[in-house]
Amino acid sequence: MPFFPCNKPVFGNLEMPHVGRRGRVPTPAETEAILAQASPAFRLIYSALRQCGARPGEFCRATIADVDRANGVITLKEHKTARKTGQVRRIPLGRKLGELLDRAIGTRTEGAVFLCPSGRGWRVENLSRTYSRPRDQAGLPKVLVLYLADA
Secondary structure (H helix, E strand, C coil): CCCCCCCCCCCCCCCCCCCCCCCCCCCHHHHHHHHCCCCHHHHHHHHHHHHHCCCHHHHHHCEHHHEECCCCEEEECCCCCHHHHCCCEEEECCHHHHHHHHHHHCCCCCCECCECCCCCECCHHHHHHHHHHHHHHCCCCCCCCCCCCCC
């Protein structure tokens, strides 16, 4: 088959998708609309995210071994800025977050802190989809993203 070079882009000029601004924390009513049909497993990890401002990926990677109750901290060696800072990420445990961790961990002694409904550790992609689906069903704006889960 002969090869015919083309001087034009095959698809023309493609416009890059617009990335939504992460500029707004959901109101309490919007949060309730999102969580109204959510699984208990999602409610648990989302409530924990709202308590401490951790990144979703940090809680997806957090293991029971990372939780130091004696010092009131979750210590993560692997995190988004680890290479840049050379520092571990410390997430302080307040009373409410501690209670949520107790519920998430139960009597387990190893593995992921937060488990999805299938019993495996959450993955960021699944967590984001689990957030987006009810947000969209409730007709809420797409600027509401999982990443902004401040209390």
